[in-house]
Amino acid sequence: MEGIKEHKHKWYTFGCKDATYLTVKGENAPLSLSEKMLLNFHLIICKYCRRFASQNRQINQLFRAFYGKSDLKLSPNKKEALNQLITENSKK
Amino acid sequence: MEKTLNNQNSLDPSKWVELYSDYLYRFAYYRVNNDELAQDLVQDCFLAALKAVETYKGQASEKTWLVSILKNKIIDHYKKASTRNESPLQLSSYTAPSYDYFFDKEAKGHWQSDTKPKDWAVTENNFDTKEFYKTLENCLAELPEKWKGVFTMSLLHDADSKLVCKEFDLSSSNFWVIMHRAKLQMRACLEKHWLKL
Structure with a gap:
């Protein structure tokens, strides 16, 4: 199974794939001390992963705003059809 | 009401x-x-x-x-x-880029040269528009079916990842890989289609 080997990050093999992985994971789960150190050190030296991290935060914000803006509604026709369906299926 | x-x-x-x-x-x-x-x-x-x-x-x-x-x-x-017998990570979408697309297996998993994140600050971007949200929706549509829900639930509800795992029947390591790949894909999609970088 492709994926990331958990808890097996070694400093000499830790790269951008690992860094971006921990960036995403760290949003929701506490990273271990060694994970934090490996990630932070990598971010100091890698501007692409720094970009990924800040763009990632931006995407989170945009996504939440997207939901807030939504004005998706069902059409009155559809609502009427649903009401009819409910009425028909309520009669027992 | x-x-x-x-x-x-x-x-x-x-x-x-x-x-x-x-x-x-x-x-x-x-x-x-x-x-x-x-x-x-x-x-x-x-x-x-x-x-x-x-x-x-x-x-x-x-x-x-x-x-x-x-x-x-x-x-x-x-x-x-999701088609029969596929593991949660190999969902039926052929459009989801694999890790190899983004990272070079040989070079310690560093970014491939053509997928390196570009600087978003160089373009003037008004993200707060209907057009942007349409692009966001389109990028979302590219994700494999199940990933859409995992991604959404995780971002929206500041998920307790355990709850999301339970609801989608995922191990936590599968969940993190899905989120990682989804984020990689979404970021790349937005960079390409909205920022046009």
């Missing part, structure tokens, strides 16, 4: 459409990203709820109860959408 009877053990199906149908529709839409399908799911939800009226004990509000029924319908959809 009339008050719901949510402090009593009774349901009022005659008010469901008026009170909850838009909310349920949005709920479904963002998880399946398809208008017709979302409407079908809401319909299935109401029908299933009518059959299950006897099981409602009033511990949850009417809305919460309906949402949980809808969630199950959505999960059923994901199960059908």
Whole structure:
């Protein structure tokens, strides 16, 4: 199974794939001390992963705003059809 | 809008459409990203709820109860959408780029030269527009079926990842890999199609 080997990050093999992985994971789960150190050190030296991290935060914000803006509604026709369906299926 | 009877053990199906149908529709839409399908799911939800009226004990509000029924319908959809015998990470989408697309296996997993994140600050971007949200929606549509829901739920509800794992029947390591790949894909998609970098 492709994926990331958990808890097996070694400093000499830790790269951008690992860094971006921990960036995403760290949003929701506490990273271990060694994970934090490996990630932070990598971010100091890698501007692409720094970009990924800040763009990632931006995407989170945009996504939440997207939901807030939504004005998706069902059409009155559809609502009427649903009401009819409910009425028909309520009669027992 | 009339008050719901949510402090009593009774349901009022005659008010469901008026009170909850838009909310349920949005709920479904963002998880399946398809208008017709979302409407079908809401319909299935109401029908299933009518059959299950006897099981409602009033511990949850009417809305919460309906949402949980809808969630199950959505999960059923994901199960059908992912083809038989595929692991959670090899879902039926051939459009989801693999890790190798982004990272060079040989060079310690560093970014491939053509997928390195570009500087977004160089372009003037108004993200707060209808056009942007359309692009965001399109990028979301590129994700494999099940990933859409995992991604959405995780971002929106600041997920307790354990809850998301439970709902989508994922191990936590699968969950993190999905989120990682989804984020990689979304970032790349937005960079290409919105920022046009």
